[in-house]
Amino acid sequence: MNALDVIIGLIGFALTLMVFSYLLGDNFFFRAALYLLVGVSSGYIAAVLITKVILPLLIAPIQTNNGQFSLLTVVPLLLCLLLVLMLFPRTVSAGKLPLAFLVGVMAAMTIAGVSRGTLAPQLLSIVNRFSPSLVQTSGQPAWGQILEAVFILLGVVAVLFTFHHRTHLKGDAEARSGLVEGLSSIGQVFIGITFGMLFVGFYTTALTALIAQLGTLKDFILSLITG
């Protein structure tokens, strides 16, 4: 272990302790570590954007193209300049043009992507689970596959009823039938299970990161002790 590794290791150890100090409440050390992280990240991201985006993708295409001036490459530059004008109060409205362009493109792209990439494939997947080739094996019903397909369908319908029920209650206080209420309750159970699984996944990932960092610190300290 050379001197640079020792210095970097000590800095990492100190920063880790500063972040752990949040257990005692919001304090100077925690905020200092946080500000250091934000500052370093901002500087790094700015450097990356300048070297990887602005210069090669915005400035360079204007000069290249066999020495000919390309109008198409000027369009992004003009839109960027309009965005810069939003820094000044009198020219804020000029920056709304590229923002409107971005929002419109993003909305259209998201709607199309969700429809083609999530809704249609997922619905088709549910329907395909009831295909004869899946629900029977060598002429006999595959009860396991059938139960799984029914369970998935029930979950989808119940969750949809839950959200529909909530939307309905916001606008009208009309009494719901017992079937709808029951489906809504079942949907809430499915939603709860989903959230529970998401929580476990997040917690496990955070715990993995913590254990990995503690393991790194342990190795660093042991290396310092053993030389």
Added chain:
Amino acid sequence: MTADMIVCPHCGKENFPQVTHCVHCGEELVDLFKIEGIESTPPMPSKEGSDLPEILKSLRDEERKAAEPTESTPIPEEQAESPIQTEGEEQLPQKEEPQVPEWLARIRTRAAQEADATGDLASRAGTMDQVRSGEKHAEIDKEFTSWIERLRESKQREVLQSARKASEEGETAEGVPEWLQKIRELHPEVEGEETQPIESEPLEEGSPSEGVAAPGAGESEEASREETQPVEEATAPTPEAEAAQPEETVPTEPQQDLSAEQPEEHAEAGAEAQTKAPSAEQEAAEILEPIVAELGMQPEVSVPPEESETAEEQSVAQDLLLLRSQKERAEVLRNLIAEEGKAFPPAHKPKSPHKSWYRLVIGLIMLAALIGTLLFVPSPPIKEGAAPAHVIALQDALQALGAGDRVLVVLDYQPATSRELESMAAPVLQFIAERGVAWQLLVTQPSGLWLAQELASTAGITPIPEAVYLPGGNLGVFALAVDQDQSMPLLPSGLSALNDYRAILLLEDSGSQFQVWMEQAAPWLGKGRFLALVANQDAAMVLPYYDSGQVSGYAAGTQEGALMAQLLGQQPMHLPHERALQVGLIIMMVILILSMVTKAEADATERRREEKA
């Protein structure tokens, strides 16, 4: 100011309009208020249950008529008009109407004498001797006090019903009759303590409890003062005095006007009165003695201040306490009014110390358990068992790759999850490199540039391939997927069209970013191209896409990554300590269960409390 002064017919010097005796020569100025035809006025109804508005109406009518100057009196015009030019009253024609009863005229005279008797200027002139003379003054006093008594009794019920209003009034000089204020002026050194028993006295007659009577005292006196206002208007106020204090409905005292308008003269008179203070107090006490006796109160004269305070505190301690509470309430109300309209400071929510302690204790327990496990418990070997279907599918897809195939490896994770994903991706990259598959690193986050180097270094791949940064997030992914012929000059160089890659391996720690690739790129590329190595937190997000066939196979978390490495014949990377992971999960489960039990117990307790309530 001089326009308001009246000229003494005897000495020719100016006097204030409210005095009844000349302050220079001592002669009476009562002639100025002489009213003819008093005997012809109807008597005042004395029945207790009589209609009060009728009484007031008759009093006001009589007052207006009586206040009109006669043609024979040499009164200045403005002085003669002042009694009838009160606020809200129209000016009546000046003609003689002998409708004022005699007793009312005597009351007015008596009131004027009282005002004069309390004034220092009057005492300097020695006019008190004349005021004290005769039995008719005693009769006037008796009638005056009995009349006030009747008015108070008739107002007593209304006072008790509007006890809330009394808290707003407090113990102020505005709600005190004029004669009582004069008593206070004669005893300035014990003013606050001595007057309080007098204020509470009428309430003891009509109220069942002192707690209700005390707030009503101020109201009763306020009501009595309102009822006696016609009499006071006929004697005391001037237009200038009313203009000086337009907000007050009750006219200002003559003594206060003197002090306000002529400070020098008042100071001189005050100094002179101080030299004669004992005699003046005795004289005032003799005058007020019949009034006090009529009201059933103890005379309060010639008592040292300390003894007076002690005696009052002993006799009427409860009343004093109540009146002090009224003072406190009035102070609170005054502060509220002062704060009205001001911006409220942001609500300060004090931090609960319990939360900090809980967080500290739980954090320390977690850290101690994890560190202890890392130090003293060896990491177990990787279990060999049946791999999940999606892991086997991933293995099949990777093993289908051969030399000459191109694979795009997309790094889309944060540094916080780099340990987890590196341990999963490194064996896969080693496997790909061994099979002669050409692979390209693509990052969608700036931090991915150095994470790619870390990954290649961890996998032991040399030389480290250069990672390509794809800016634009969703739009960048969409543009990259759509640009099949690479005609867009704004895309980063070094990348081929996505269709040229045999497989796209996603290293994801974010479900939303994984969804972006599935929604923006997968529809353009068809099924069977996407493989995924995701963090444990995204397992639930990836599973439906695997079921729908959009993802050929995936592995989630370090355990599945280790299984994947074994299936590919690679050595699993150094995993996070599995025992520590289990300890952390157990601690969290215990905390969750305890939290649920505690919450259920708290809810049950709250429910029982509500049922009891």
